[in-house]
Amino acid sequence: MHNAHNQLTALKPFTTPMSTSTAYAERFPNLTDKTFFSRLPETQQTFLREQAKQYRFSHQQLRQLAEIALDLNLWESGDITTIWPGPDALTGQGKARAQQLLQHITARWEQLRETPNRYPRSGSKTRISAAAIPVEKTKGKLGLGYCPVASPKTRCCNLLTLDAVDNCGYGCSYCSIQSFYDGKEISFDRDFARKLEALEIDPDKIYHIGTGQSSDSLMWGNSHGVLDALLDFARRHPNVILEFKTKSANVKHLLENDLPANVICTWSLNTPTLIENEEHGTAPLHKRIAAARAIADKGGIVGFHFHPMVHYDAWKEDYRAVIQTLTSQFHPDEVALVSLGTLTYIKPVMREIRERGVATQILKMPLVDAEGKYSYPDDIKLDMFSHAYHSFPAAWKENVFYYLCMENQRFWEPVFGFSYGSNTEFEQAMKSAYLKKIRARGD
Ligand code: SF4
Known part of the structure; x- marks a missing residue:
């Protein structure tokens, strides 16, 4: 251990x-x-x-x-x-x-x-946001990358990434993005739109591209024209599934503009207690859900990531309550995906969390080797993922694409009762499920 x-x-x-x-x-x-x-x-x-x-x-x-x-x-x-x-x-x-x-x-x-972590109940904590400094730069060539946290040892969806913005302005205590970049500088490429236009996309291939892997996709809105460029890109390439991922409620620009059917807006969700204590500066849960509701009302497809699920004394009731709120407010036809995942650390991130010196219980957990990184022991993971999955009604399980993000394949069968034989199989199943939703919306 x-x-x-x-x-x-x-x-x-x-x-x-x-x-x-x-x-x-x-x-x-x-x-x-x-x-x-x-x-x-x-x-x-x-x-x-x-x-x-x-x-x-x-x-x-x-x-x-x-x-x-x-x-x-x-x-x-x-x-x-x-x-x-x-x-x-x-x-x-x-x-x-x-x-x-x-x-x-x-x-x-x-x-x-x-000992299970205990957080003060909502409202008692000072929320600290990271002191982000947005800057515009001339950057190098724009290309598609691979999900930075994917590993050959985990069952992964082969998500491609597009770094529209580098670094994140939120101050989530567990975050690894900040360890990839120096300082608090959030950088925008002044030539992003032009470079995106020049990006070569094979019209015969289906792409699944995320913009929320090295930053929050929506927190800056259309600052520096980023969202306009991405929406144009989605319009020009109907064979691209473009996924935004956010902890913000900043959907104003998306609501005011035409939202292409192949854009999926997803929210990272957590319990109010976790958001209050460990996701500093982010939108509270009710605002994230309201923002997702507004996108769904506009006809957009939404998705939800329960990542990282965190184990603390009231985790069971709290996650169940979030899922109940979600399932009472959305119809499964509006939702493309629900992902589950938990805390996984690499050593530099653990070091950085300590160096930041901000009060957090995020490393107060039993850490064991997890495919070369550090995470909860298997029994805790299984308990959390199964609990979350079983809290969803049958109609969701039948109509929404569920997956484990960043986890070894051994968890799939016990949690979902199914698994994929390879990452390619997983990727294909995910893409066809999303395309089905996109086509239904386009009709
Ligand atoms: S499953 Fe998660 S970690 Fe793996 S490639 Fe997809 S988004 Fe990245």
Whole structure:
């Protein structure tokens, strides 16, 4: 089983013997840039320095303690002093004593990490949005890419991507997009429309292209003419299924303009508690649903992504409630897809989440190896996906395309009762289901 400590094993331990306790104190500034030590409040830094003098921690041990201290702060689970064992709890001497202390702290940290997360109920949290800086640039050649999070180890839909905008202006605590780009700059290509016009599309092929993989598709509206260019592109290429994906409610431009039938507008949905606490700056659930309703009322096809589903104490009731709202407001004929997925991390993203220093419980979870990345253990995933799928009425299951995004094929059969033999088979089934909806809408 992975734990965040494993990341630290690759770091060079600090091996120089310490001659005096002052030497320890002098060494600590060296920790500041490369560890989480500098992210701790002054009182905790002082506390750890004092303890380090007493226990003569190695550099490696101090790094581990700083990481645990930072996690507790981010999780808002008390601070490291509250789990620090009293001297009577330790029996060893010298190095063994320091080791024993570390084991004690680590065991407590792991125990907390495995305890279901508890969020304050809606309305009690300050919403923090990322300080996004939109800029216009001249970029290189525009081309179609592959979904950046697809992996040969997961059953994937072979989604193609078009980067209309780079980076996202929202501040979702779990997001990996921000780790692909430097800083908070959101960049628009000043030649996007012209380049999109020149993009070669084979008229004999069916394409499924998403614009929400490296940014939010709708949060900027038609800023820099992006949506006009994309809508034109969809009109010119009826063999392209163009998928917008958003956590915004910004559908004004789409409502005011002709919406081609081959554009599918999709919303990432989550529970109000999750949105409030972990999807900073995004539209609240009711506004996302209202925006989707407005698009469906205009005759547009919509879709919903439950991604990432997050495990916390009230997850079951909360996700069921979202699904009930959804199924009461939409007819399955209006909906092309429902996808399910959960938190999956790569190490740089985990590091970045900690570095941001924003209170979050998003890494407070049992993390296990998942096809080379880190995610929940299988039983939790199965429980969440099955619960969500079974919360949908039969009419939806018959008429809407359901899939697992970014998950290994072993989950499909137990969750849906069916699976695809290959990514190509999955891709084809998805495209034909979407085309059926598009043609029905075009009629
Ligand atoms: S299933 Fe999800 S992760 Fe895989 S290619 Fe499709 S959108 Fe990307």
